Amino acid sequence: MTTTAAASVHPVDQKLPWGRTIIYAFQHVLAMYAGAVAVPLVLAGAVHLSTEELIYLINADLFTCGIATLVQSLSIRNFIGSKLPIVQGCTFTAVTPMIIIANTHGGGAAGLQVVYGAAIFAGIACFVISNFFSKMLRFFPPVVTGSVITVIGLSLMPVAVNWIAGANPAASDYCEPTHILMAALVLAIILVIYRVCRGFLRQISVLLGLVIGTLIADALGMADFHAVGEAAALGITTPFAFGYPVFEPVSCLAMTLVMLVTMAETTGDIVAVTEIVGKPMTESMLTKALRADGFSTALGGVFNTFPYTAFAQNIGLIGMTGVRSRYIVAVCGVMLMILGLFPKMAAVVASVPTMVLGGAGLAMFGMVAASGFQALSKAELHKKGNIMVVAISVAVALIPIGVPSFYSKFPTWVQIICNSGITIGSITAIVLNLLLRDAPEPDEEKLPFSRSKDA
Numbered sequence: 001m002t003t004t005a006a007a008s009v010h011p012v013d014q015k016l017p018w019g020r021t022i023i024y025a026f027q028h029v030l031a032m033y034a035g036a037v038a039v040p041l042v043l044a045g046a047v048h049l050s051t052e053e054l055i056y057l058i059n060a061d062l063f064t065c066g067i068a069t070l071v072q073s074l075s076i077r078n079f080i081g082s083k084l085p086i087v088q089g090c091t092f093t094a095v096t097p098m099i100i101i102a103n104t105h106g107g108g109a110a111g112l113q114v115v116y117g118a119a120i121f122a123g124i125a126c127f128v129i130s131n132f133f134s135k136m137l138r139f140f141p142p143v144v145t146g147s148v149i150t151v152i153g154l155s156l157m158p159v160a161v162n163w164i165a166g167a168n169p170a171a172s173d174y175c176e177p178t179h180i181l182m183a184a185l186v187l188a189i190i191l192v193i194y195r196v197c198r199g200f201l202r203q204i205s206v207l208l209g210l211v212i213g214t215l216i217a218d219a220l221g222m223a224d225f226h227a228v229g230e231a232a233a234l235g236i237t238t239p240f241a242f243g244y245p246v247f248e249p250v251s252c253l254a255m256t257l258v259m260l261v262t263m264a265e266t267t268g269d270i271v272a273v274t275e276i277v278g279k280p281m282t283e284s285m286l287t288k289a290l291r292a293d294g295f296s297t298a299l300g301g302v303f304n305t306f307p308y309t310a311f312a313q314n315i316g317l318i319g320m321t322g323v324r325s326r327y328i329v330a331v332c333g334v335m336l337m338i339l340g341l342f343p344k345m346a347a348v349v350a351s352v353p354t355m356v357l358g359g360a361g362l363a364m365f366g367m368v369a370a371s372g373f374q375a376l377s378k379a380e381l382h383k384k385g386n387i388m389v390v391a392i393s394v395a396v397a398l399i400p401i402g403v404p405s406f407y408s409k410f411p412t413w414v415q416i417i418c419n420s421g422i423t424i425g426s427i428t429a430i431v432l433n434l435l436l437r438d439a440p441e442p443d444e445e446k447l448p449f450s451r452s453k454d455a
Contacts, residue, residue: 011324012085012277020200024323025331027207029339031364032087032311033349034163034357036065036336039090039306047102047111053242055343059235060304063340065089068296068308069333073326075288082289084273085329087314088296093265093420094258094307100412101251109242116301117245118255123298123307126259130290133263136430137283140271141437143386144429146376148268149275150390151397151425152312153369158401159313160361163354179355182222186213186359194320203321206360213356223353231347237340239302254412255307259297261416261423262309266293268426269310272368275375276315277324312422316364319371385436389429397425 016024040057043049049057068088075081101118102111140148164183166174173179190209194202201208217223270289274281289310296308318324339346379386399406400419407418418424 010279012083012279012326014325015327016323016325021325021328021331023204023207024321024325024328025335027204027210027321028087028314028317028329028332029335029349030207030210030352030357031313031317031360032089033352034354035159035311035313036061036089037350039092039095042095043098043102043306046099047107049108053109055232056235056237056241057304058346059340059343060237060241061090061306061340062336062346063237064296064300064303064305065308066333066335066337066340067299068292069336070330071295072289072292072310073329073333075292076295078288079291080288080295081292082270082285083326084270084279084285084289085277085314085318085324085326086269086273086289087311087329087332088292088308089311090300090306091258091262091265091309093261093309093416093423094255096419097254097258097412097416098306101248101254105246105248105251112242112304113244113246114248114251115255115306116240116242116304117247118251118301119307120245120298120301121247121252122255122259123294123296123301125256125294126263126297127291127294130263130294131287133260133267133290134283134287136267137281137286139430139433140267140281141379141433142375143379143381143389144426144433145271145275146372146374146379147390147393147429148372148422148426149272149375150369150372151394151429152268152272152422153316153365153367153372154394155397155401155421155425156312156316156361156365156368160358160365163358163361165358166354178220178222182213182217182220182353183355183359183362185216186210186356187362189213190360190363203323206317206320206364209360210352210356213359214352217353217356222355223351225348225351227351228344228347231343233342233344235341235343237303239304241304245301257413258416259294259307261420262293262307263290264426265420265422266290266309268422269312269315272312272371273310273315273318276319276371312368313361313364316366316368316371319367320364385433388436389432392432393425393429396428397421400424 040061044054071081072086075083098115105111105114186209190205193205401421407415
């Protein structure tokens with residue numbers, strides 16, 4: 001390919017040398033792995049699955065994450081998938097409804113059959129209505145886009161902090177100073193590499209920080225690799241491993257509501273990634289992205305996993321490294337499929353200490369929020385209405401982050417929407433923009449402290 005031809009290809013569609021592609025892709029795997037396995041971990045304990053069943057869920061999840069990522073980044077016949085560098089993973093929005101559905105129907109494998117039936121139904125519903133849902137794009141001017149991206153970044157921050165502090169406040173090592181210092185060291189390593197190095201090394205600063213941090217943690221006795229020896233050599237995911245799906249009407253409707261919320265989150269994520277990679281977002285692109293969510297969610301119901309959405313932490317990684325090729329994300333999808341087939345390899349990745357991940361997460365998630373600030377610079381923030389859109393949408397989005405139980409006494413359907421800071425923040429930004437965009441500006445000359453024209 002000539003230099004002129006290469007320059008005409010958008011960075012999203014560029015194919016990089018294989019060596020670098022594999023390294024960049026592995027960086028994406030490390031960035032999203034903890035989030036990818038979190039959903040099966042939480043759900044398995046809540047619905048009383050055995051350890052063997054949990055391991056199977058994790059393998060199935062990784063394998064289907066890979067397929068979903070390939071579909072989103074490469075597309076199927078230019079009809080399903082956005083052709084953007086988006087890593088797909090299980091959405092946390094569905095966790096509480098899935099636990100309720102499973103336990104209402106007996107828990108265990110019997111409960112999962114109802115969950116998977118609801119997931120298949122909701123995935124198909126998402127696929128069918130994606131063309132109509134994408135009409136929302138016209139409600140995303142720069143002030144809404146910037147607010148949504150900022151909310152995504154701020155909503156992810158507690159994830160990184162919890163990785164550092166520990167998941168269980170009752171644990172003896174919760175907020176252990178050595179863990180916090182290790183996270184700070186990893187962040188410092190990433191920043192030094194990012195500041196001192198150029199080119200390739202700078203682009204893999206997160207990967208180098210994770211690797212160096214893990215080696216230091218292992219030397220200090222803060223890493224545990226015993227799971228690698230205990231993991232099976234091979235794990236095959238088969239359809240309907242827990243039994244054939246059960247399509248219970250109320251559960252199907254509840255999961256469809258979850259998918260509507262997930263579609264709103266995906267819309268925000270697509271807005272964020274297009275802003276970061278510099279590729280104009282179109283209604284057709286959003287429709288194909290939402291179809292991929294629906295397709296992957298229905299496929300997850302077949303392969304014993306859960307509803308899928310875009311992973312925002314990988315969007316932050318793209319913003320930080322500047323590497324925008326969707327083919328790198330596609331290779332990440334292949335790696336996830338391999339990890340799902342070979343549990344020992346997955347165990348190696350899982351052995352990265354959470355405080356090490358947290359140090360890197362602070363940089364990646366902060367980059368998403370910074371991209372939101374950058375997008376807001378294109379909005380007319382001198383207008384009082386636009387300032388109010390940003391102020392209130394961000395404030396409302398932070399409510400469930402600051403007080404997770406804030407909506408606990410509301411109906412379940414309200415909790416599904418409002419407990420997601422990204423969803424409620426996005427909805428608030430859209431509604432306020434519609435209400436305030438034509439609001440009259442105050443007459444400056446009538447304000448008590450306005451400057452005179454001669455000043």
